[in-house]
Amino acid sequence: MDELLNFQNELLDKLVSGGGLRELAQHISTFLKKEVLIINPSHRVLVSTISNEDFSQGKLLKMAMVVPIPDRTKIFIGEQEVEVLVCELSNAEKRWGFLLVCEPGLDENSQIKTVAHQARVACVLELQKQEELLESNRQYRDAFLFDLLYGNMDDPAEIITRGKFWGWDLQLPQVVAVFELEDFELYSTDRHLLKILCEIVQTVIEALDMKAILFQKNEEVVLALPLENKDYHEGKAIFKMIINKMRALSEEHLNSREVRVGIGKKYTNPTELFRSYQEAKVASKLGSLLNDQNHTSFFRDLGIARILYNHDRQELEAFYGETLEALEQYDKSQKNELMETLEKYIANRCDLKETAEALFLHPNTLRYRLKRIEEVLEIDIKDFDTILSFMVAFKIKYLQKL
Structure with missing residues (x-):
């Protein structure tokens, strides 16, 4: 005793x-x-x-x-x-x-x-x-990060000086990534899983010996990574490596929950870091809406979808209706599947053979359906501008959940 x-x-x-x-x-x-x-x-x-x-x-x-x-x-x-x-x-x-x-x-x-x-x-x-001690420091750090990620600071020298206090070199170009649990529920064990996700990302970053900004914010984990002297493809490869390592650890520690990741563009001026953060959030959201099976979306790769996302909803709905509503109504009245046929045709780059295989149709049956689509919509399906309109309309369909 x-x-x-x-x-x-x-x-x-x-x-x-x-x-x-x-x-x-x-x-x-x-x-x-x-x-x-x-x-x-x-x-x-x-x-x-x-x-x-x-x-x-x-x-x-x-x-x-x-x-x-x-x-x-x-x-x-x-x-x-x-x-x-x-x-x-x-x-x-x-x-x-x-x-x-x-x-x-x-x-x-x-x-x-x-x-x-x-x-x-x-x-x-x-x-x-x-x-x-951590909580006391965290309050000051989080206040700085809030101002930084919401564009409330316009003096690069001040940002760089304050960043050095926390061990971050904000003179270097930065790219922001946002990590989110799929179907996150605030009042559940997901809050604990989000904390584990943050620690998984931290483990991966520390192993790479990179002085990154990493923190948990509401329903997301935010990472700002310095990418000095890296072109777009090199930076993309680094992020893919980090994400692959994260997913490997997630299988062990996150009960097989899927993690969605959005990555913004690189900015050299620290006053513009907030743009990369907003882009990362948009990329994650768009990846979800567009049913991206990789669960990883780079804002730069989203093409026309990122323009449509912030466009006037009423105007987008009007464009969708003008382009495809007649075909939707025809399908409903005749119990046909011309909308699905057209969508697959566009998704397969207007290739008859690939589209027929994707729909399990004989090529002649596909040709008949495409001809019927031309008649219903009164268009030439080989016209480039018409194809472009269909591509935009189907993007709108998923972005606006029409």
């Missing part, structure tokens, strides 16, 4: 002297003669005594629950499973994380479990102190 009391007092002494989580973890490890980790609620490593790169600070831990043994789980070191004792680090306010003790043995009433619970108080106090 005296030994445990001394151990707890030593932890509190380290806390008072400013030792931090690393010293706490090292002292717990030395006392127990076991490796220990302290992780946050999203299983991101805060500190570890394990001398393995997979468990360094910032790594996302791969864990598997083991039942029926309570307070136990397994972590994976490569392909090897290691059992750990789990001690929840929480108080009346919130869950702060977990203390993990590696290979604790089988005795549920062992000293290891008692020591872990004794250490919990010191760990929670330190985590709470760190969070208070």
Whole structure:
């Protein structure tokens, strides 16, 4: 009992002297003669005594629950499973994380479990102190980012100076990406999943050693990435690599939830960074409306859709009606599928063979349908301007959900 009391007092002494989580973890490890980790609620490593790169600070831990043994789980070191004792680090306010003790043995009433619970108080106090410091800094940081991303700052020198305070070099050209959970629901576990998504992106960025702006904002994760001396194709390749790594980690940590990503254009002047952010949001929204199966949309690649998106809705609806309403009405009255035929024909670049295969039709049947479309709409389907009008009308159909 005296030994445990001394151990707890030593932890509190380290806390008072400013030792931090690393010293706490090292002292717990030395006392127990076991490796220990302290992780946050999203299983991101805060500190570890394990001398393995997979468990360094910032790594996302791969864990598997083991039942029926309570307070136990397994972590994976490569392909090897290691059992750990789990001690929840929480108080009346919130869950702060977990203390993990590696290979604790089988005795549920062992000293290891008692020591872990004794250490919990010191760990929670330190985590709470760190969070208070972070929250204080976050308020100033978020105010700056709000002004930056909503175009409220017009002095480049001021932006660059304030960015340096947070470790960001805003003299470099920046590109903004927005990450969103598909079908996000605010009052659900999605809020926790969004936080995990932010930490996944952070893990990927840190591995690339890039000094990026990254933060969680309402229903999205925002990333501003410096891309000095990169042309469009090089920058696009970098983002695709980041997104692929993000998706690989998401399969493990986000319960197979789909993530949609929108990427804006690159801007060299920091006062224009807000444009890239707005473009990224539009790209994400348009990707969803246009049923982009890749779930990744680059604003620059959206073509005419990005012009139509911000166009007057009433005018777009009028154009759609003038172009396709007669065909819609004909289909309804005759129970035909000419609209689908025309849409597939346009989507397949007006290629008869590809369209027929896509619709499982004989080429002659397709030719008959196209001729009927010409008669109903009183147009020449080979006319370039007519084809362009159809392309625009079908874009409007999805953008406006007509």
